[in-house]
Amino acid sequence: MGKKCKDPTLSASGLDMNKEKSDIYFNGMQHGEIEHILNISGFKPGVLPFRYLGIPISCKRMGIGDCTRLVEKVVARIRGWGAKKLSYAGRLVLIQAVLTQLHTYWTRIFIVPVTVIDRIEGVCRNYLWSGSEQYLRTPTVAWEKICREKKEGGLGIVNSRHWNTAMIAKYTGWLATKSDHLWIRWVDHIYMKGRGWFDYCPTANTSWTWRKICQVKDQVKLGFSNGIWTCTQGEYNVASGYKWLMGQQQPVLWYPLIWSKTIIPKHAFIGWLIVQERLLTKDRLLKFGVFNDGLCEFCQDQLEDHRHLLIEAKVPCPRWIIQKVKYDIQARCRDRAWALKIQKFPWEPSYD
Known part of the structure; x- marks a missing residue:
């Protein structure tokens, strides 16, 4: 199979696989089969977990220890001498453009532990008010209010917990509309077995990730009507899901001022x-x-x-x-x- 995939790629692009930089991973296979595949492909066996584009890849649930590097990246951006010399407005821009983008990239892929999200939000909050990742002074305005849009009286910083929920809720939208995805067909065959998505309850022996997806489904199911996302009157999208979770408030009069x-x-x-x-x-x-x-x-x-x-x-x-x-x-x-x-x-x- 590897040779069949390799030959068309080589003939079409002229690019060959680098065996020194490529690994192959196995799960649930016999030792003889593994040795046979390694001899044919020439790749070396990989060991889980590993990192791809800075993201930890593992067959297990993501723990707090797996996210240590993410927290360290956020703190490293703050400890630079340039970040400490910024005004309130400069710190706000750094948080919006750099710090929140670091962990929102992770929340697009994984269910990040709540402890890690609270730690990152705490670092951003401390930096906004004191210029340091450490808690040096009492915040002047509540973080929940800061995460509101500017027209609603906040500063427009992303609420990481709601953003993570909105990203995972896209699977709920796919399952509600029975989208033509291989993963949707696999989940329906293994877990749901033809039952309705919004009436389904996971059993205790299912995976942790699947139970978390079902919990997200319970949080956003009021936004669906007959499988249609009411905010867009169509398919679910992350932007509308995030606004729905945050809740709509009346614009403040002083916003344009x-x-x-x-x-x-x-x-x-x-x-x-x-x-x-x-x-x-x-x-x-x-x-x-x-x-x-x-x-x-x-x-x-x-x-x-x-x-x-x-x-x-x-x-x-x-x-x-x-x-x-x-x-x-x-x-x-x-x-x-x-x-x-x-x-x-x-x-x-x-x-x-």
């Missing part, structure tokens, strides 16, 4: 903290025991909270700065009703 393309990302992040009322003002630090009193440093009269510090504080702020900020916000705000609210906002500070 904070995340405008004309605003510097560093300033947009600080603006996002302001609308969340999560700046480290004295009223918040007082709860943590950092200060003995929460009086404003400028007026020494009222409690320093977000509204007092940004609007009501007796700071000799030049009038032209206030007018410029007001004009810029009104120009960038697309919602006319919101623009009218901004126009009526008490922008003038009190100096009494």
Whole structure:
């Protein structure tokens, strides 16, 4: 069989198999048959587990020890000197473009252990707020809220647990529609034996991976109606499955104001903290025991909270700065009703 596959490939592309870099793996075969195949092919026998494109390949379930390298890759990107010098906005970009992409690649293929996902999310959360993989300060905003889309008040970071579930749920979509896949036919013959997919319950002697797929089926089956994925009124796709698991929320009114393309990302992040009322003002630090009193440093009269510090504080702020900020916000705000609210906002500070 190997020779039959090898000859057409060699004649069509001129490329031959490298026996030094190729292994062959056996399972459930007699020793004599294995020796016969090795003599014909010229390959050397491989041993499980092994890595292919950085992914551990094994006949057993993936354990926490198999994912150690994944966690180490995420931490290594953070420990570089360049990553430690980034601002909040720079850390956010690094998390979205690099750190989350490292483990979302794994979640496309495997059911990653929950402990590993929690560890990676913890590293990303610590890095966002402290610039280190270690827990050095209390997070300012809850991670569940950060994983929301920006138009829903979050930062758009992928929720790894829901993303892993959405990726594995694609098998549920295939089984619901009886897709023409060899794996689907094999599963139907070995496990389901002609029974309906959404009524099927796995037995205790089935594999761990198959039981996990059935658990994912129980999580997403409310999104199916007669085998049709209701979000798309057709076949299941990962993007719609992830949104369904995250749940839809109403867009926040300040989304076009904070995340405008004309605003510097560093300033947009600080603006996002302001609308969340999560700046480290004295009223918040007082709860943590950092200060003995929460009086404003400028007026020494009222409690320093977000509204007092940004609007009501007796700071000799030049009038032209206030007018410029007001004009810029009104120009960038697309919602006319919101623009009218901004126009009526008490922008003038009190100096009494």
